[in-house]
Amino acid sequence: MDRRVQRTRALLQEALLALMTEKGYEETTVQDIIDRANVGRATFYAHFADKETLLTSRLEDLRNMLAERQRQSPTLGFSLPMLEHAHSHLRLYQAIVGHERGAFVLRRIHRTIADLALRDVQALGFKGTVEERHLAAEYMAGAFMAVLTWWLDHGGKLALGEVDTIFRRLILKGLKELT
Amino acid sequence: MDRRVQRTRALLQEALLALMTEKGYEETTVQDIIDRANVGRATFYAHFADKETLLTSRLEDLRNMLAERQRQSPTLGFSLPMLEHAHSHLRLYQAIVGHERGAFVLRRIHRTIADLALRDVQALGFKGTVEERHLAAEYMAGAFMAVLTWWLDHGGKLALGEVDTIFRRLILKGLKELT
DNA sequence: TCGTAATAGAACATTGTGTCTAATATTTCA
DNA sequence: TGAAATATTAGACACAATGTTCTATTACGA
Numbered sequence: 001m002d003r004r005v006q007r008t009r010a011l012l013q014e015a016l017l018a019l020m021t022e023k024g025y026e027e028t029t030v031q032d033i034i035d036r037a038n039v040g041r042a043t044f045y046a047h048f049a050d051k052e053t054l055l056t057s058r059l060e061d062l063r064n065m066l067a068e069r070q071r072q073s074p075t076l077g078f079s080l081p082m083l084e085h086a087h088s089h090l091r092l093y094q095a096i097v098g099h100e101r102g103a104f105v106l107r108r109i110h111r112t113i114a115d116l117a118l119r120d121v122q123a124l125g126f127k128g129t130v131e132e133r134h135l136a137a138e139y140m141a142g143a144f145m146a147v148l149t150w151w152l153d154h155g156g157k158l159a160l161g162e163v164d165t166i167f168r169r170l171i172l173k174g175l176k177e178l179t
Numbered sequence: 180m181d182r183r184v185q186r187t188r189a190l191l192q193e194a195l196l197a198l199m200t201e202k203g204y205e206e207t208t209v210q211d212i213i214d215r216a217n218v219g220r221a222t223f224y225a226h227f228a229d230k231e232t233l234l235t236s237r238l239e240d241l242r243n244m245l246a247e248r249q250r251q252s253p254t255l256g257f258s259l260p261m262l263e264h265a266h267s268h269l270r271l272y273q274a275i276v277g278h279e280r281g282a283f284v285l286r287r288i289h290r291t292i293a294d295l296a297l298r299d300v301q302a303l304g305f306k307g308t309v310e311e312r313h314l315a316a317e318y319m320a321g322a323f324m325a326v327l328t329w330w331l332d333h334g335g336k337l338a339l340g341e342v343d344t345i346f347r348r349l350i351l352k353g354l355k356e357l358t
Numbered sequence: 359t360c361g362t363a364a365t366a367g368a369a370c371a372t373t374g375t376g377t378c379t380a381a382t383a384t385t386t387c388a
Numbered sequence: 389t390g391a392a393a394t395a396t397t398a399g400a401c402a403c404a405a406t407g408t409t410c411t412a413t414t415a416c417g418a
Contacts, residue, residue, distance in 0.1 A: 002384090002385065002386080002394070002395070003384085003385070004383090004384065004385070004394085004395050004396075005394095005395075008395080008396080029373090029374060029375090030374075030375070030376085031373095031374075031375095039396085039397090040396060040397045040398065040399095041376090041377095041397085041398080041399085042376095042377080042378080042379095042396075042397070042398085042399095043395075043396055043397075044376095045375095045376065045377075046395075046396080049376090050375085050376080051375095100283065100286065100287075101283060102283075103282045103283035103285070103286035104279060104280060104281075104282035104283060106282070106286070107279065107282035107285070107286075108279075124354070131329075131333055134329060134332075134333075135325075135326070135329045135345070136354060138325045138326075138328060138329045139322060139325045139326065139329075139349055139354070140354070141325065142321040142322055142324055142325030142328075143318060143321055143322055143325070145321055146314075146317040146318045146320065146321030146322070147314070147317075147318065149317060149321075150310075150313060150314045150317045150318075153313075154310055154313075166314075170318055170353065171353055171354055172353045172354055172355060173352065173353040173355065174349065174350055174351045174352040174353035175303070175315060175318070175319070175350055175351055176351060176352065181363075181364075181415090181416065181417080182415085182416070182417095183363085183364055183365075183414095183415065183416070184363095184364075187364080187365080208404085208405060208406090209405075209406070209407085210404095210405070210406090218365080218366085219365055219366040219367060219368095220366085220367080220368085220407090221365075221366070221367080221368095221408085221409080221410090222364075222365055222366070223407095224406095224407065224408075225364075225365080228407090229406085229407080230406095359418100360417105360418095361416105361417100361418095362415105362416085362417090362418100363414105363415090363416080363417100364413105364414080364415075364416085365412105365413080365414070365415085366411100366412085366413075366414090367410100367411095367412095367413105368409105368410090368411100369408105369409085369410085370407105370408080370409080370410100371406105371407095371408085371409105372405105372406080372407085372408100373404105373405090373406080373407105374403105374404090374405090374406100375402100375403080375404080375405100376401100376402095376403090376404105377400105377401080377402085377403105378399100378400085378401080378402105379398100379399095379400090379401105380397100380398100380399105381396105381397085381398095382395100382396080382397075382398105383394105383395080383396070383397090384393105384394085384395070384396085385392105385393085385394075385395085386391105386392090386393075386394090387390105387391095387392090387393095388389105388390095388391090388392100
């Protein structure tokens with residue numbers, strides 16, 4: 001692939017993430033992004049149809065990473081890698097959670113988690129119907145996002161391993177295990 | 180309150196909901212709303228600062244209804260009324276769930292549920308720290324939204340009572356109880 | 359019925375989007 | 389290396405939607 005293309009795409013992705021951290025996704029305009037990336041307007045649209053497509057390209061990288069890591073560990077394999085990713089981009093994730101308007105970023109992450117969770121549903125030896133398996137996956141994603149959101153809202157202080165443990169307990173045994 | 184005010188506000192709210200059902204929240208413009216409501220542009224802005232404020236006014240009605248109903252039944256009292264509301268506005272809720280872009284509507288509903296759930300946390304006799312109680316409430320909201328989303332995605336066919344039961348089981352006993 | 363307040367309608371400035379052009383720079387590969 | 393292919397640029401542009409402001413008209417409540 002042409003070096004110029006690699007460079008431009010990377011610059012745009014980095015600019016978007018930096019701006020999301022500073023002012024949130026919705027509040028960031030295409031003009032902001034190309035100014036920050038120091039790239040021409042036409043160039044942006046040569047690579048991405050719009051702001052959302054740029055975000056999607058970044059989320060796909062995340063998704064691939066998670067899917068890869070999931071292959072290595074057996075059940076709920078997305079949990080720890082996702083928490084690690086959030087931890088290493090803490091301020092970005094806190095900005096995502098903090099900005100009500102950019103909720104659709106959270107929803108996209110939720111969808112990614114739900115997809116991965118669906119694989120886990122098999123691994124956990126689920127017997128139910130197709131619909132019940134989807135419910136299980138949806139529930140796992142919802143519960144994980146709740147724990148993730150809570151963790152981020154409280155500064156991301158609690159150790160990764162502990163958060164992962166809390167999530168697993170909640171998923172498997174419900175609220176009774178929380179106390 | 181002046182009849183004209185009541186009338187105008189109601190027309191605008193109804194128009195927004197109708198348009199959300201047809202084309203989603205984000206895709207609906209202020210122009211669409213005032214055309215549908217047959218109301219002047221200046222009139223719209225005399226009542227609401229923007230489209231989002233109009234939506235908020237409607238969500239507050241929902242919130243008040245849920246809070247009222249919750250007072251009557253003891254624990255997890257928001258569940259059944261919320262499911263009933265979704266069922267009686269099925270096509271609207273399905274549109275909300277279906278449109279990725281309008282995710283922030285879902286997030287607003289989630290926040291409402293989480294607030295109500297926090298009250299339930301006390302009722303359930305939770306002992307943990309403030310943070311743990313928030314986690315419990317966040318988890319309840321996440322799990323409920325997961326069940327609600329799943330139910331809507333599958334046509335809202337399953338009986339309300341059954342969905343409510345599924346939710347309660349998941350919350351209290353986790354995935355083990357699903358099968 | 360009268361004064362007050364709400365509304366209609368239209369014009370307006372502003373902001374952001376996505377497209378296009380012709381000139382320029384960079385990369386690839388023969 | 390040199391030529392062809394491709395990417396980038398700056399700026400202008402049409403367009404869509406927002407939110408403000410003005411004036412004349414209309415509906416309301418007391």
